[in-house]
Amino acid sequence: MPMSTPTRYDVCIIGTGRVGLPLGLSLIDAGLDVVGVDRDPAIRRTVNAGEMPFAEPGYDALINARRLMVHDGPAVAADSAAIVITVGTPLRNHIESDLRQIDAVLDGLAPHLRAGQLVCLRSTVAPRTTRYVAKRLAALTGLRIGDELRLAFCPERIAEGRARTELRTLPQIVGADDPASAEAAEALFAHLAPEVLPTDTVSAELVKLFNNIARYVHFAVANQFALIADTFGANIHAIRRLANHRYPRDGIAPPGLTAGTCLRKDFGMVNEWSPHPDLLLAAWKMNEYVPAFLVQHLEQRLPLEGRTVAVLGYSFKRDSDDVRDSLVPKLVRYIERCVPAEVRVSDHNLPDPLPAPAGEPARPNFAFEAAVRDADAVFVAVNHSLYPTFVRRLPALAPAAWIVDLWDVGGTEQTFYRSADLRPTTHE
Ligand SMILES: NC(=O)c1ccc[n+]([C@@H]2O[C@H](COP(=O)([O-])OP(=O)(O)OC[C@H]3O[C@@H](n4cnc5c(N)ncnc54)[C@H](O)[C@@H]3O)[C@@H](O)[C@H]2O)c1
The missing domain is CATH 3.40.50.720 (NAD(P)-binding Rossmann-like Domain)
Incomplete structure (x- = not known):
């Protein structure tokens, strides 16, 4: 003893x-x-x-x-x-x-x-x-x-x-x-x-990984559905609303930018010990493709070269000040590859300048109004709980803008829409 x-x-x-x-x-x-x-x-x-x-x-x-x-x-x-x-x-x-x-x-x-x-x-x-x-x-x-x-x-x-x-x-x-x-x-x-x-220890390790991976795959399926709907010119938000309405089994998650320090890495911890390509790698690819999808599909409507682009949200998830493994910096880099005149990022939960991943330049953190004023395009990159209210100010602040809103914070049930499609707040 x-x-x-x-x-x-x-x-x-x-x-x-x-x-x-x-x-x-x-x-x-x-x-x-x-x-x-x-x-x-x-x-x-x-x-x-x-x-x-x-x-x-x-x-x-x-x-x-x-x-x-x-x-x-x-x-x-x-x-x-x-x-x-x-x-x-x-x-x-x-x-x-x-x-x-x-x-x-x-x-x-x-x-x-x-x-x-x-x-x-x-x-x-x-x-x-x-x-x-x-x-x-x-x-x-x-x-x-x-x-x-x-x-x-x-x-x-x-x-x-x-x-x-x-x-x-x-x-x-x-x-x-x-x-x-x-x-x-x-x-x-x-x-x-x-x-x-x-x-036992191995089962406990797997419980944790499976809890996270299940969520990561659940969101990857939602993102895959958003792409399929887009291929058919259909509206993922409306489809999801209909599919989930009083249906008792396996609700479909909303599409969105899925990453974060926990969810993104855990599939790798399982794959480390397996030689086979699997569903988890496919989920990783699906979630990682979403920023490219948003930029490519906006460019079919509005080429971004020489434009002013606002990006709302920078953290890896809603109402968080954690940017580790956020997909928004990747989204911003893809926007920059279109050579816009300016990209203005805004996240009210984060300091100015924004926290920068190692080796990346620090970006200024614009206040919401300064970021979106007269922008040609606005990406709603995170579904912060204040954004439905913020976004309703866009018809006044950026009347000509295209909005990219995979989270549907604007409530239009569309991923790509015009500022004028939003119902403005009465005080603007
Ligand atoms: N963040 C979450 O929501 C969450 C949830 C569940 C599990 N996890 C897991 O928990 C672990 C920690 O995650 P986190 O988000 O808290 O990370 P974190 O980076 O916020 O915290 C880790 C801390 O450990 C300290 N540290 C590193 N090496 C050290 C050392 N040798 N001696 C003393 N301190 C040291 C760091 O300075 C840091 O403050 C990770 O394995 C993560 O996957 C995180």
């Missing part, structure tokens, strides 16, 4: 980003003592000053209380009963998950681990990654996994923007390959969730 040493903290979260920070705060809310570790000085500064470094509603009071202090190195993990790893796991440029952040955590953490502690991997990973982590930790620490060091995979399944509610309502999947690890991880997550569902 491992010796159990008293610890100062119940949980140490390594990686206090969009997943780790809400989790840490919700665990504090559930009555646990939590400490954080993050290598990013800006995150540490902001959190330790009692502020959220990104938008995630519902955490203001908890962060203001400054009960979660974030350290720069993993030594503090020695003082914690459980360690939860929530660092990033992007795809490399190849079909290969990038484990560099996890490897760096394991190397830094190993000298501070001892028998009796629980390590939970919560980053989204390819199947069998937890078994790789088990071997690495055993090699680095000399501890036996299960008997001495407990190890589990407990996936995060929240949607950004809904963490506060979903962390307390979603069932928690707990994957472990030995009884001691299972017992320790189930006890930890029972503090948070109404229900804890135990399984």
Whole structure:
């Protein structure tokens, strides 16, 4: 039996980003003592000053209380009963998950681990990654996994923007390959969730991937339907409305720009281990083609060379300040290949200049009115909840514009239409 040493903290979260920070705060809310570790000085500064470094509603009071202090190195993990790893796991440029952040955590953490502690991997990973982590930790620490060091995979399944509610309502999947690890991880997550569902590590890894991939494919089908409807000169929004109306099975999702840091990469984590082309690769191609479809099909109506183009929205999803893996920068690049006179991007949820992907120039963030005034074309790239109201001002602000609105925020039930087709607000 491992010796159990008293610890100062119940949980140490390594990686206090969009997943780790809400989790840490919700665990504090559930009555646990939590400490954080993050290598990013800006995150540490902001959190330790009692502020959220990104938008995630519902955490203001908890962060203001400054009960979660974030350290720069993993030594503090020695003082914690459980360690939860929530660092990033992007795809490399190849079909290969990038484990560099996890490897760096394991190397830094190993000298501070001892028998009796629980390590939970919560980053989204390819199947069998937890078994790789088990071997690495055993090699680095000399501890036996299960008997001495407990190890589990407990996936995060929240949607950004809904963490506060979903962390307390979603069932928690707990994957472990030995009884001691299972017992320790189930006890930890029972503090948070109404229900804890135990399984083995590979099944838990697949649950997370399948949850995300199912959504990604669901949206790819919606986008494929939008293209098919367009081929036949039919209206996808009207078809979808008719198809879903009081029909009890499998609602058709709305078409749109589908990507984001979670959805886009997870198909790659499954494909990494398979030689065959599959449905998931086809879904990837479908979703990635949508920006090109929008630009090509607008150009059949209005060649963009020398025109002024506005793009509304830049984040990867509605009402978010997260631009990671957003398809809008790709849409903007395709618009620029048409050599317009000017492209003005506007997103009221983001700072000015807009956050730039590595190696890309920073773009100014125009206010809505400045972006669309007298534009020849307006792309509604994200379905932010304010946009139905904003878009109704287009007949006054950009009376001659073509609108590209795959999300149908204008309510015209058309993807390509003229500003004059919108019902204007009365005060314009
Ligand atoms: N964002 C989501 O909605 C979401 C939902 C479910 C699952 N996930 C998964 O959760 C994981 C984390 O995603 P995220 O969106 O929170 O990423 P993030 O980039 O917002 O957060 C990761 C944090 O880890 C820190 N970090 C990286 N390496 C470190 C190290 N060696 N030591 C200390 N800190 C380190 C980074 O500075 C960053 O603050 C990913 O695997 C992601 O796929 C994300």
